[in-house]
Amino acid sequence: MRSIVIGGGHLAYFAVTTLREIDSKGRIVIIEFTSEKIEMLKKTFPYAEAIQQSVDKVEEYIVKNRSLIDILISATDSDALNLRYAKHSVRNEIPIVIAVLNNPLNEPIFRRENIKYLINPYKTITSKVKEIVNKFLANTIYEFSRINGGIYALKIEDARILRKVRNFILKNDPPFFSTSVDSRVRTSSAENIEVGDVVYVACLDKDIKDLLEKIKEGGK
Amino acid sequence: MTPEEYSLMIRIILAVLSIILSIFLGSGLRKIITKNLSKFGQAFASKFAEVLRYFLIILGAVIAFSILSLDIVVLTGVSIGIFIFVLISMRDIFSNYAGEIYLRVRRPFGEGDFIKIGKISGRILSINSQDVEIVSLEGEKIIIPNQFFLKHPVINKSSTIPTSIELKIVFKGLELDKTEETIMEALNEIRPELFEDPRIISINQTDDRIEVDLLLHIVNQRKMKWVVNKLSSEFHKRGVEIEIE
Structure with missing residues (x-):
């Protein structure tokens, strides 16, 4: 070409x-x-x-x-x-x-x-710094160019966030995996995610925005 | 004040209230609709909200006239008549608007996608209120009314960029064993303009004719004319006469 x-x-x-x-x-x-x-x-x-x-x-x-x-x-x-x-x-x-x-x-x-x-x-600077320092609620690892979606990392800081993320995974069934505090990769099952893990999920950006809204709103 | 005057004054107040209420509701609804439909495009959301706003204002005006008028039945009849007349005389325009709603909400394709609808193939230039502009393989700009998309199936080939194009080349008076070699030589000359290596799908001989089906992958469909001309001249250079279908 x-x-x-x-x-x-x-x-x-x-x-x-x-x-x-x-x-x-x-x-x-x-x-x-x-x-x-x-x-x-x-x-x-x-x-x-x-x-x-x-x-x-x-x-x-x-x-x-x-x-x-x-x-x-x-x-x-x-x-x-x-x-x-x-x-x-x-x-x-x-x-x-x-x-x-x-x-x-x-x-x-x-x-x-x-x-x-x-x-x-320069976009990777933000996600790399967040990933290396390991302090974030949500981190955009990669954004697709042809669709409005990407791969996002979500930090499970407490039981409430864990519940929200589990519900999100069970409802939307996106491809995902999680890593533990000592950087071990867990199997891809929502039940295996624990507080302190980082969940890497591939989905549409509107879905991840909805999830973050729900987390920010609080409540059950 | 006589009872008739009193009744007229009440009707005037109610009629004015009806118009004010319709304007107020129309403005409120416009904001809500613009906000909620903005995901389908700001221009589309604004236009849709504006149409609804005018509809409410007209509705308010009709109600106001109904309140003022003594003969509500006649007024309603006239309103319905006007409405049906406008609907029939502008049915194509309304149909195109309905087509736009379908295109915006269902999103069967976007600008830049390569589609096939009916016998027309091309890349989408723009999606408008009344029509969709596409550029064909021959580089022609084609305007398709939106209602066409409500009635015909659309094949969106954007996910298969580059576009695969089949070419049939007919050789006359060329030996079969030399055909493939000659074709590959000519194809090598156009290869830098293609997305990937071209493929020979089939070679068939009938009498003194050899028909070759080729598969080419190109990104810019307007290049097709150039590719065909270049292939013809490459075969011509080698002393081979061809027909391309």
């Missing part, structure tokens, strides 16, 4: 190597703005085609090749440019448009502009 990666920095590096891994016989085109980086890109990615374009000519390139481009990843070092190219690509009906964020605080702006596939490389 024909993939276009805009940008020649470290974000683009990971995008290009992943695309190569996905489709080793596919065509990868990297669009970069500076001649120095173009030379470096040609050496780093001999299998890819590196094209130098001025910032304002990228849109023209997308329009010219819109019937051939399968995937476009906007991964420059500027969120303003990433948003601009991603929006332009969506308007030109490129089937898969992915934007990579430089500043996680810009995520809502991209969401508002209807950019469906957005990669926030």
Whole structure:
């Protein structure tokens, strides 16, 4: 497939190597703005085609090749440019448009502009810190890109939360497992979950939000 | 004040109250509906709530007129007549709105999905109040009225991205043992534009014709025209004449 990666920095590096891994016989085109980086890109990615374009000519390139481009990843070092190219690509009906964020605080702006596939490389910092320190009520381990769901960790701090989580599992029957305080993995049975465990559950985000609401509300 | 004047004043007050109540209820209902239906899209929820609000206001106005009028039966008859006339004359529009409700609530597909409905295949560009815009394999923009989705089964192929496309190539005057090799050479030229390796499904020989069925996987359906042209030119370069179906 024909993939276009805009940008020649470290974000683009990971995008290009992943695309190569996905489709080793596919065509990868990297669009970069500076001649120095173009030379470096040609050496780093001999299998890819590196094209130098001025910032304002990228849109023209997308329009010219819109019937051939399968995937476009906007991964420059500027969120303003990433948003601009991603929006332009969506308007030109490129089937898969992915934007990579430089500043996680810009995520809502991209969401508002209807950019469906957005990669926030910093998102793992929050979940990793929570996981390592092991202090949280709920921790988003992974969010799926194609559906509104993910893998979530829930800390069973007391009997009330245990009851709520057990009920949730029995009602929704999601795939899950739990780990004990000493990091042993327990069998996947709601009855085996104990206070102090961390339960890892894969489900829709609306379901986990409902569960957290119920936990916050208190009561039985 | 005569009893008739007193009765008229009471009726006027009740009629005004009826309109005020319908406006008040309409506004309240709009907020509740917008909040509860926002999961189906903010624009859709606002529009639905607005339609209900106007419906309540009109209902309030009809009730007010009924209160004021001496002949309620005639007024009700006229109202029902107008309602039926509007319903019949705008049945397609209402049907399309019903189609939108179905598309928003049931969500058989979303923007960007590749679907097949009837004989039409394409990628969804936008879902609107009255229609759905899709772009076909040939790159044509097709507008499908929403009511069409209420009457026809939809195949959503989005989960099978890339799209698998079968091509039939007919060779004339080519030897069977050389056919596969020639095809693979030509396919290698277009491989970088495909999602994965193309496959030969079958090769059949009848008289001097060899029919080959190919399976190609592409992400951007508009690329199909380019793929067909490229394949034709690759075979032409090798001195092989073909027909692609």
